[in-house]
Amino acid sequence: MIVCSCMIITDQDIEAALIDVLNRPDAPIPTPGIVFRHLSKRMNCCGCAPVAVETIYDKVGELERRGLIAATVSATARSKLLEFNAWRDRLRGKERAAAACDSSPEATREIA
Ligand code: FES
Secondary structure (H helix, E strand, C coil): CEEECCCCEEHHHHHHHHHHHHCCCCCCCCCHHHHHHHCCCCCCCCCCHHHHHHHHHHHHHHHHHCCCCCHHHHHHHHHHHHHHHHHHHHHHHHHHHHHHHHCCHHHHHHHC
């Protein structure tokens, strides 16, 4: 399955990257940025970010069940991914609120 159509990244690419990244002694939180960097790719439009996070989250659980990553790493990574997702959602909410404020009739009147 294609996860990122800009960079042509599949769920299998993500799985392979997660096995490498999460088996390092200093395994980082596997955010889409970390996974993309490991694949020597950069996000372009970021439209795939929600699907990428969901895919990473699901793959971490699957890799743990298959014994390819340690359960402690999996639990930490999944918990941190949930925090990352919540942070991203809050940030997007603030951006939307800021955009709404900037284009509001009140803001337009103040500028005029
Ligand atoms: S769809 Fe992934 S960066 Fe555009």
